[in-house]
Amino acid sequence: MKAVAYQTAHSLGASATLQDIELADPTPTGRDVLVEVKAISVNPVDTKVRQGGSAAAGEWKILGWDAAGIVKAVGPEVTLFQPGDRVWYAGDISRQGSNAELQLVDERIVGKMPSTLDFTAAAALPLTSITAWEMLFDRQKIAKDTVRKNQQLLIIGAAGGVGSVMIQLARQLTGVTIIATASRPETQAWVKELGAHHVIDHSKPISEELKRIGFDQVSHIVSLNQTDTHFAQIVESIAPQGQFGLIDDPAPIDINKLKRKSVSLHWELMFTRSLYQTSDMIAQHHLLNEMASLVDAGLIRSTVNDNFGPINAANLLRAHALLESGKARGKIVLAAE
Numbered sequence: 001m002k003a004v005a006y007q008t009a010h011s012l013g014a015s016a017t018l019q020d021i022e023l024a025d026p027t028p029t030g031r032d033v034l035v036e037v038k039a040i041s042v043n044p045v046d047t048k049v050r051q052g053g054s055a056a057a058g059e060w061k062i063l064g065w066d067a068a069g070i071v072k073a074v075g076p077e078v079t080l081f082q083p084g085d086r087v088w089y090a091g092d093i094s095r096q097g098s099n100a101e102l103q104l105v106d107e108r109i110v111g112k113m114p115s116t117l118d119f120t121a122a123a124a125l126p127l128t129s130i131t132a133w134e135m136l137f138d139r140q141k142i143a144k145d146t147v148r149k150n151q152q153l154l155i156i157g158a159a160g161g162v163g164s165v166m167i168q169l170a171r172q173l174t175g176v177t178i179i180a181t182a183s184r185p186e187t188q189a190w191v192k193e194l195g196a197h198h199v200i201d202h203s204k205p206i207s208e209e210l211k212r213i214g215f216d217q218v219s220h221i222v223s224l225n226q227t228d229t230h231f232a233q234i235v236e237s238i239a240p241q242g243q244f245g246l247i248d249d250p251a252p253i254d255i256n257k258l259k260r261k262s263v264s265l266h267w268e269l270m271f272t273r274s275l276y277q278t279s280d281m282i283a284q285h286h287l288l289n290e291m292a293s294l295v296d297a298g299l300i301r302s303t304v305n306d307n308f309g310p311i312n313a314a315n316l317l318r319a320h321a322l323l324e325s326g327k328a329r330g331k332i333v334l335a336a337e
Contacts, residue, residue, distance in 0.1 A: 001025050003100035004313045005060035009052050012321055018050075018313040021060060025102055028075040032104045035087060038119035039335045040098045040311060041066040041304075042319040043127050043161060048249070049093070050320065063316075064097030065090050065271075066331075068113055068122035078107050080285065086113040088288060090127035092274040099311060101336065108281045109274050111288020114295040121302035124331035125165065128303065129291045130270040130284055131247060132166035136174070139266035140220055140243045148175040152218035154210070154237065155180050156202055157225040159187035161331045162247065164194055164303040166222065171195030172299045179218065181206070187329055194301075202226075206233040219243065228253055238263055305330030310337040 003023050008016040028034040046063045055061035068088040071081050081087065089110040091098060113122045136142050142153070153170055155163050158180035170178050172195075180196035182188040183203040192199050200209035210218065217239040223230060228250035235257045238244055244258065245266040255265060273281045294300040306322070308315045311334045319332045 001101040003060070003062050004311065004316055005055075005062045005099070006050065007055045007060060009050065009054045011051055012317065012324065018063075018316055018320075020313045023060065023100070026096075026104045028073050028078075028104055030075045031077045031107050032075045033071050033078055033081050033087070033107050033110060034073040035067065035069040035089075035103050035105060035110075036072045037067050037098050037101060037103055037311075037336060038069040039067065039123035039333055040064050041124045041127075041161075041331045041333045042316065042323060044323055045093070045127075046097075047320050047323050062096040062099050064099035064103075065093060066123055066125075066127045067091065067098035067103065068117075068119040068126075069103075072102065074107075080107045081110065086115075086119075087111065088113040088122045088126045088292075090130055090270060090284075093271040094275055099316060106274065106281075107285070109284045111285055112292055114292040116296045116298075117302060120307060120333045120335050121304055124161070124302050124304040124333050125291065125295070125300075126288060127270060128161040128165045128331070129169075129300075130287060131162045131268060132169055133287050133291070134270060135162075135222055135245050135247065135266070135268040136166060136169055139245050139268050140222070142170070142174050142176060142220065144173045146173065146175050148177075151176045151220060152215060153178050154206075154218045154221045155196075156206070156221065156223040156227075156230055156234075158182055158191045158196065159329050160224060161303060161328075162224050163191065164330055165300070167191060167194040167196050168300050172294065176220065179210070179213070179215070181209075190329055202230065206230060207236045210237055217242070220245075222246070224248065226250075231257075235261075303330040304333050306332045308332055308334050310335060312337075 071085040153176040179198045180191035181202035223246040240261045
């Protein structure tokens with residue numbers, strides 16, 4: 001099979017970089033499905049792993065944790081899928097990724113793809129959908145109840161992939177007031193279009209921006225990037241007994257500052273269930289199926305913004321560069337040739 005891979009961790013512009021290679025086709029065993037990858041999207045985790053994780057000596061590391069494709073074969077213990085099924089998933093960070101023609105994935109973290117989307121539009125959603133869903137409903141315990149409540153959800157860095165889905169989920173399935181942060185006119189328009197009730201500028205003091213729109217404090221805050229930069233404002237802006245969640249890898253922050261307000265802190269890593277083979281690992285299968293139903297009902301839209309063409313090393317390097325620039329809006333997708 002064709003794949004895009006590397007051997008040694010590197011930054012962009014280094015001599016060791018992503019390469020187009022050929023590898024043997026993998027064979028499914030156990031609960032694995034073998035997927036013929038039709039489209040992928042690129043996430044910040046791809047760039048982080050590329051910079052910090054090398055392959056074992058003499059081997060190759062394949063990135064990619066978002067894909068849509070067709071099941072080609074199944075392992076002997078598979079019960080949820082059969083060859084020919086159209087599927088989507090975000091994979092397992094401890095295994096080879098989706099930047100390849102074929103990929104092995106445990107059926108418990110795979111869902112049926114929405115019937116109303118093509119492969120590229122579908123590939124934009126799995127990782128961000130799982131992350132946003134688990135943060136909202138598993139970590140922050142926001143109720144799936146559209147009755148308006150005296151709760152506010154402040155999403156810092158809301159114009160990226162996770163934020164773009166989180167806004168939609170919160171708007172369609174909950175009664176919280178959604179406050180999104182974005183610093184450029186085009187990203188502010190984007191989050192408003194997706195359903196944010198209010199938009200503020202995180203390049204300005206967040207507490208002052210909240211007061212400008214009529215809020216002294218908010219009950220829920222989710223920080224999707226630059227948490228260390230915004231942490232002092234987060235502490236000031238969150239309500240007593242509030243819920244604070246984050247997904248990034250900030251420089252050290254002093255969580256003692258949350259104690260006075262009895263704030264609950266929640267990390268979200270969508271790979272936890274597959275990394276530890278948790279007893280509820282199949283929850284991601286059910287989650288993706290529910291997301292597919294929401295998409296097919298017209299309640300959730302794909303967050304594709306850029307299509308970089310075929311899956312190859314040159315196009316993936318362009319995608320990594322855009323993500324690292326911090327100027328990406330929505331998701332970057334690539335398709336099989």
